[in-house]
Amino acid sequence: MRRHSTCQPAEHALHRRTFLGGLFGGAAATLTLGGVSLAGEVPAASDLRRQQKRALFIWLAGGASQFEMWDPKPGRETGGPFRTIPTAVSGYRVCELMPHLAARMNQLAVVRSLNTQISEHGQAADLMSTGWPKEPALEHPELGVVLAKELALEGSLLPDYVSLFATTEGRRRPATGFLSRRHSPLLLEESLQPRNIDLPAGLTPEQHAGREELRASLSSRFAEQRAGGELVQGYNEAYARVRGLMRSDELFDLAREPAAAKDRYGRTPFGQHCLLARRLLEAGVPMVKVARGFWDSHHDNFESHRELVPDFDRVLSVLLDDLHERGLLDSTLVIVLSEFGRTPKINEDVGRDHYADAWSCAFAGCGIRGGTVYGQTDEDGVKVVEGEATAGDVAATIFRAVGIDPARHYQVGPRPVPLAKEDAKPIKAILA
């Protein structure tokens, strides 16, 4: 861990913690700077848990194979070599690589009938992660950004959105689009610790606070009676969140998890990332995204999925159990989505290529009717034969699941832009 490695002796770190205040103290935290009250009452963790809705967006970057997961076609030429296993939902079988999720299928809803047409990584990722086709003059915000904005608790000192994308291929930063940059997620990329949350070398917490106090008071004084003074208020609010985020370093510190939890999630990166996600969700971060790259198995598809799917199966199962045990699953929407699926045709290098005409995604938790399997593809998995769903439908379903009307709109200049595309319909069958 890079924390406090060289410049800060242990007692200093301790002092600093005291100074900044414990995160899990549960006491109401009020931060008053330069006369602007920022936090107000922050509900204690248990209240948060009852009131707040959250979402976890698991992004299987690169395109996971529906055949080796949710929509197997055993015995067909397109089916590949894996066999199927029964699930907790009678009559529904999944790929044998997912025994743990099969046992938890009554908590999951699977949509097997996505037809999203676009099969180029970047464009497809834009489409699926916004629910909108690309428009030249209007950049749509990523779903997580919208969810974070809508689910955010006023006055929270925590980030509204943490996006974790540790691998570099296909890495995308959730676009705020036409929404303000204020809604940008906190990015975790090279490290599980956010950037720039450490006290600068050689500075004491008092000095750090002292200069901020001066900065804030100069700014407020300057803003008095200015045309556009409200911009300064927003500017000061951004700075006011700095301390909260610096204090949240322990939130991001997996060393604080008991060894048993770490072992339970497993020591693979995806396991650790999901453990961190649970930690964040539990602490009250309303929106977390975990990207698991990179599923683009153009060659040796089955060997790749032997590697990737069991890890996914085990980790997601542990996560669902853990959220459930902590009483968070009912208030946390879990979304499992890729930019597209993979071709029915197995190519000469035993790979599967990009395919968006018939593929699958899955949901669990908040607002989801567990144990539902929606839509169907034909016997070779080439076409959707029942319940065709679009990217917009997925977005509308997500909004509806957490209780947001997908038809609500943002005003962008002269244009009212609904959260989900005008023709999108929530998939009611999978909603509780």
Add this chain to the structure above:
Amino acid sequence: MAGGIHYFWTGTIAAALWWCGSPSWASADDPPAVARPESLAAEIDRRLEAHWQAQGIAPAAPADDATIYRRLMLDLTGRIPTRVEWEAWLADKTPADERYRQALRQILDGPEFPLYWGAVLDEIVQGTAAGSPDFIDYLRRSLRERKRWDAVFRELLIGPWKTDESKPAARFLEVRAKDLDRLTTDTTRVFFGVDVSCARCHDHPLVDDWKQDHYYGMASFFNRTTGGKGNLGEKFEGDVTFKGAGGTQKTAALMFLTGRVIDEPPPEEAKQSKFSRREQLVAVALAEQTLLSRSLVNRLWQQFFGRGLVHPVDQMHSGNPSSVPGLLEWLAGEFAADYDVQRLVAAIVSTKAYRLNSRWDSGSPLPDERHFAAMRLRLLSPRQYALSLLVASGRTDFAAAEARQARAERLLGAKGVHRAAQYLAAEELAAPLLAQLDPAQDGQSSVAEALYLSNNSAVQALLGREPGTLAARLAETADARQIAESAIGQVYCRPPAADEVERLTNWLKQQEQSSQPADKHRICEQLVWALVTAAEFRFQH
């Protein structure tokens, strides 16, 4: 040529050398960059005053001298003035109007204006594709040569892209050539101030002006464009078809936004005469003139006032009139007479309106920003903020050329090379900061920038004490009061006010008492940090 002239051959000076090939910055024989923009400015003011009167608005008072000079420098060169510069400005006893005129002319004729505005125009033109050094330099050369805006428009869309100097102009098309929708939409938004993309799928639901015929008519000017980087071309056949209302398939007419349809020769003839649809677009846009001129005037107005006369700037249509009736239309007409960007810039910044205070002292409520009755705060762009941080922290001094350098510039007929090199060096230093700073567009501040400035080690180092930096110089000053005065002067480009000196002095003393042992360097670094992250520095005002 190297060797002897010491400062000349730093890393960035070579990049600055293209200035040398052109005429010097402002030799005595040159015509002034801006011929009498004052009459345009006066007419703008007259129209604004009439508008205010009609609206029952009393505008804000004029801003003070120091504020005006900072504002002008930030808007025309992308940085705050140095202490030497603003003190000279305040000390100058020339009558106010004449002094402003001289300063403006000096800035517009100097090397920094085209360097900064090349980057500004790049962002206007390229949007998300901005940042190509070659393209920026093309725009810088164009400004330097006083190339007319209609000529730039022509070069971007039809070339010729034959020489090394003109090749980068093809970039606007190159990065969009593979995407007809983007090419169509971006061209109409950037150059004509119109967003017709909604009319792609159906007649525009909100704007009566824009029908599918407009969108596909505009697309038709580009559908024959082929190739990409280095091999742009145009075919002589192929039409755009689209599904119109009721599902009928239609072939788009070659139609400009104004509804004017271009007659096209039959395919065989078109091939023989090398009929170029893009040339037709340039011809019709220049002939119709209104959209091209209004779009740029409106976008420049936004640069200086924070919002367009028509706002948003890509929503010029009959349902969204200019907020000051007639002003945009008239000014665009004036601009279309010579398409002279410098003259337009000079006219706008010469207005009284541009020099109004951002403070609203009057008891009446602040009028809506669309009336331009006070100078509204604007977040500095990342480029402005980063360059200004370098000036304030003392990392870049923009010192005048030493005698020998000045002599060398004169000998080579290359006045301004020294300054251009300083500017490019500062630009390189600023580059790593740009992506970390909030863009000015929506005026919103992110916590990411606040975290970056608060804790990033490179930022702390930038503001830190090293020989010659502000923090180091302050630490050498004995008296707390003097430290406060000196810091305010360097960072805020104005003389300090008594109460704020008091405030800072107290703060310094308090810090000194509470830190054991007192570390004056550190305290001065923190003072600099607080000043450059405070709103007065972060905003244009």
Add this chain to the structure above:
Amino acid sequence: MTAFDPQRATLQHKAETPGILFASCYDAASGNYYGAGTDGAVYRLATRAEKPAAEKRWRHHDNYVSALGWLDGTVVSTGYDRQLVWTRAESGEKLRSSEAHDGWVRDLALIPARGQIATVGDDLLVKLWDAGSGEPVKTFDGHAKQTPEGFATAIYALAASADGKLLASGDRIGEVCIWELDSGRLAARLKAPEFYTFDPQKRSRSIGGIRALLFLPDGRLAIGGLGPVSNVDGFVGPARFEIWDWQNAKMLHRGQDKHHAILDHLEYLPELSLMIGGGGGDAGPFLGFWNLRSEAPLHKAKPKSHIHHFVFDAASPRILAAGHAGFQIWTFTGEEEKKP
């Protein structure tokens, strides 16, 4: 054997089958070449006939067939259905079958000198069987059960020495175990890590593995697969084999080509000191010919499709190959089959 010029390698004939053939074996007496793969069926190509077509002969596996062996009139087959099956070649009659492993069976090797068959499976065990009775003889356990990153691994390749004393097994992470069959002892463990690429940074995923093994007559061991991969989405690394002095755990020679492909099978012709490797990947299908003196191949041919297995028919001489979309016959006369 007749000397031949690899430069004249020519695809003389091809015969289509559905899907991909992963396995093949050859009856040199009759000239019948057998192949099997994704559809579980065994196909026969009568290579001495004029323009032969692939005949579907039997289907005794209900999953991918991974390996075939010719055992004196009997075809031994195995695959992802875990079964080891003996089939009378002439009639297609299933003589015997047994569940060989708990998991996919990846390869088999005939050991004529001992009258035994070796198999490897996804239980990560190596097993020895009596070739006549089908009874299990011995089990060897020595390969890592997971990749170093904690993911599933597999043993992909097997090879027995000609004298029947040694068996080599190679796995996904580039490790080879050499077993002494008489004593059951693990004689050596080699690490050839270049055959396995785990990319933690860009994709957090692996690709590769030892896909071909071969004892040379002098006792050296040849290992085949693909070299370091730049993009683990595919076989985006150099086609590669290594020659090892396994007793001293020393790599002696490396054959490699910048053509991005995995070598799924190797054959060595000692009289000509010629190594032949077949496979395919990002740069397309691949058939390479190397001497053991230089790294670069003497010649590269471009097959019709990815070759997953092949045999060298010394009598003709020619290469009989099985892979994507069926069989390919390669000759060295420089003449293509006359088009009708």
